[in-house]
Amino acid sequence: MITVEQRTEFRKHFRYNVGRRLVLDKVVKCLVFICVLVAIVPLIAILVNVFSNGAAALSWNFLTQVPGAVGSDDPGGIGPAIQGTLILIGLSSLIGVPIGVMGGIFLSEYGNNRYGRTVRFFNDVLAEFPTIVIGVFTFVLIVLTFGDFSIWAGSFALSIIMLPIIMRTTEESLKLVPVTYREAGYALGIRRWKVVFTIVLSGARGGLVTGILLSVARIAGETAPLVFTILGSSQFVQDLGGPADALPLRIWRLSSLPYDSAVTQGWGAAFILIIIVLSINIGVRYLFLRKKGQTLLKFKKLGSVS
Amino acid sequence: MMETMTKVPLKDNNSTEDVKYKLIAENISASYDGIVAVKNVSMKFRDRAVTALIGPSGCGKTTFLRCLNRMHELTKNATLTGKVLLDGEDLYSNKVDPIINRRKIGMVFQKPNPFPTMSIYDNVACGLKLNGVKDKKIIDEVVEGCLKMASLWNEVKGDLKKPGMSLSGGQQQRLCIARALAIQPEVLLMDEPASALDPIATQKIEEMIQELKKEYTIIIVTHNMQQATRVSDYTGFMYLGDLVEFGETKQIFENPRNEITAKYVQGQFG
Numbered sequence: 001m002i003t004v005e006q007r008t009e010f011r012k013h014f015r016y017n018v019g020r021r022l023v024l025d026k027v028v029k030c031l032v033f034i035c036v037l038v039a040i041v042p043l044i045a046i047l048v049n050v051f052s053n054g055a056a057a058l059s060w061n062f063l064t065q066v067p068g069a070v071g072s073d074d075p076g077g078i079g080p081a082i083q084g085t086l087i088l089i090g091l092s093s094l095i096g097v098p099i100g101v102m103g104g105i106f107l108s109e110y111g112n113n114r115y116g117r118t119v120r121f122f123n124d125v126l127a128e129f130p131t132i133v134i135g136v137f138t139f140v141l142i143v144l145t146f147g148d149f150s151i152w153a154g155s156f157a158l159s160i161i162m163l164p165i166i167m168r169t170t171e172e173s174l175k176l177v178p179v180t181y182r183e184a185g186y187a188l189g190i191r192r193w194k195v196v197f198t199i200v201l202s203g204a205r206g207g208l209v210t211g212i213l214l215s216v217a218r219i220a221g222e223t224a225p226l227v228f229t230i231l232g233s234s235q236f237v238q239d240l241g242g243p244a245d246a247l248p249l250r251i252w253r254l255s256s257l258p259y260d261s262a263v264t265q266g267w268g269a270a271f272i273l274i275i276i277v278l279s280i281n282i283g284v285r286y287l288f289l290r291k292k293g294q295t296l297l298k299f300k301k302l303g304s305v306s
Numbered sequence: 307m308m309e310t311m312t313k314v315p316l317k318d319n320n321s322t323e324d325v326k327y328k329l330i331a332e333n334i335s336a337s338y339d340g341i342v343a344v345k346n347v348s349m350k351f352r353d354r355a356v357t358a359l360i361g362p363s364g365c366g367k368t369t370f371l372r373c374l375n376r377m378h379e380l381t382k383n384a385t386l387t388g389k390v391l392l393d394g395e396d397l398y399s400n401k402v403d404p405i406i407n408r409r410k411i412g413m414v415f416q417k418p419n420p421f422p423t424m425s426i427y428d429n430v431a432c433g434l435k436l437n438g439v440k441d442k443k444i445i446d447e448v449v450e451g452c453l454k455m456a457s458l459w460n461e462v463k464g465d466l467k468k469p470g471m472s473l474s475g476g477q478q479q480r481l482c483i484a485r486a487l488a489i490q491p492e493v494l495l496m497d498e499p500a501s502a503l504d505p506i507a508t509q510k511i512e513e514m515i516q517e518l519k520k521e522y523t524i525i526i527v528t529h530n531m532q533q534a535t536r537v538s539d540y541t542g543f544m545y546l547g548d549l550v551e552f553g554e555t556k557q558i559f560e561n562p563r564n565e566i567t568a569k570y571v572q573g574q575f576g
Contacts, residue, residue: 180419184482186380188433188489189409198436202423 054267062268067234075261078269080236081250088246089220091155096162097212104170109196127164134160135225149231149243157225162215173207174200209288213281220277223248247273328353328523329493334388336369338381343369345547356524358538366547367527371495375411376404412491416498418478420470427466429481433489448488456484457514476507496526512537531571535559543567
């Protein structure tokens with residue numbers, strides 16, 4: 001038991017240094033704020049830098065034309081690279097997202113055993129793998145087997161990079177869904193897989209979408225594995241079995257050329273890559289995470305004001 | 307002390323041969339994580355009556371309730387022995403699919419847990435939809451009927467599309483009851499359904515139980531002894547995993563045969 005004297009002591013203690021505590025509170029707040037600034041400044045600096053250096057290159061032709069001959073007066077555009085990147089993102093998501101989400105469901109719902117722990121361990125190892133190694137692996141496995149560089153090979157490599165990210169984030173976000181919702185589902189006589197796919201998955205969709213977008217952003221900027229798989233090209237892709245171009249590859253090539261116009265184009269391509277990743281991010285969030293009617297309503301309100 | 311307790315005969319005072327028992331639990335023992343929570347409990351639940359399970363925290367009421375619709379086996383490291391007969395058929399027999407039986411035995415949980423991403427309508431409808439009912443007209447009718455039975459219809463009929471989470475705590479709990487009723491169960495298990503609610507919401511739920519009793523076999527776990535006297539016809543008192551005494555509510559509260567029951571219902575411990 002606390003004695004009366006002790007209690008009085010405690011109470012006194014709680015009233016000490018109120019001023020100092022308030023100051024400390026403010027100091028911590030400032031520190032947190034400064035840290036946020038430090039994190040945001042590079043982001044904005046990159047955006048501004050990329051845009052100001054690349055703006056001169058931006059034009060309709062830049063977006064739609066094939067690259068011109070190196071050093072010629074007409075620098076051409078980055079059309080094939082944009083096309084290639086969009087196809088790569090689409091195809092690798094098509095391969096990576098379903099497998100990754102299913103794997104995450106397995107780890108979260110059925111992975112509480114030795115087998116699950118093993119899978120989890122190797123998944124984490126895979127997440128830390130240097131991507132160039134994945135590129136070489138795909139080169140040996142697919143490019144050499146089929147005898148040509150291809151978008152398929154590139155998508156395969158990129159989906160391997162996506163997998164561990166999606167699996168882990170899916171697992172973590174499914175685990176956050178309270179057991180009470182699952183129990184409510186079971187109590188309604190709903191089968192386990194249906195409870196997982198309807199109730200649990202929709203409860204976890206925020207984390208799920210974030211994980212998928214993270215992985216998309218990650219692969220959109222990958223360069224090394226592409227060198228070994230799609231090689232690079234200055235023509236639009238006609239079939240998925242041949243070499244192709246992608247924005248990171250094009251940026252790398254352009255920036256290493258000794259012509260100012262090429263370097264400016266490189267900046268422009270980087271800007272386009274950022275815009276693509278950003279718009280996928282915002283678009284997907286809008287589609288999957290808005291509350292019904294809410295976002296639309298906001299737009300309506302804005303519209304009625306103007 | 308335990309010895310004398312278990313020796314007290316567990317007799318249903320009013321038992322006559324023609325009484326219909328909907329649900330019969332025989333020698334249920336259950337444990338989880340090595341803790342024995344329910345010890346050899348046998349109980350018979352009458353059709354169209356409310357049976358309350360009372361007892362201090364940790365006495366095994368909830369675990370026992372969860373044995374009745376095979377929810378207990380979903381708990382980690384759970385073990386169970388005994389039989390539960392629904393209309394004479396053993397739920398734990400190998401021939402029986404636990405999922406089909408959970409559709410016959412609805413459950414309402416202690417904390418309101420409407421599905422967070424679903425609207426009020428979908429919360430009630432999902433038991434039907436996910437169990438394969440496709441006819442929109444039937445679903446509409448069931449949703450309305452169940453919300454009426456849960457006396458929530460008048461409060462939500464205008465905003466069925468709103469998220470279930472937008473309701474107040476008491477309304478959410480009634481929504482959960484409507485959701486449980488939608489799959490047309492025969493038995494309704496309620497695990498302290500009003501413990502997280504204020505007195506007015508509690509009263510609404512209790513009134514509703516009186517209505518539902520006309521059609522369902524209801525088993526309710528409660529901490530609140532007044533609630534047990536208000537809503538139930540029969541009461542079982544559990545203590546340390548044993549069923550100490552089971553009989554008509556009136557008798558349990560006014561004329562308990564067991565010393566511990568007497569102490570508990572008089573509020574001397576709990």
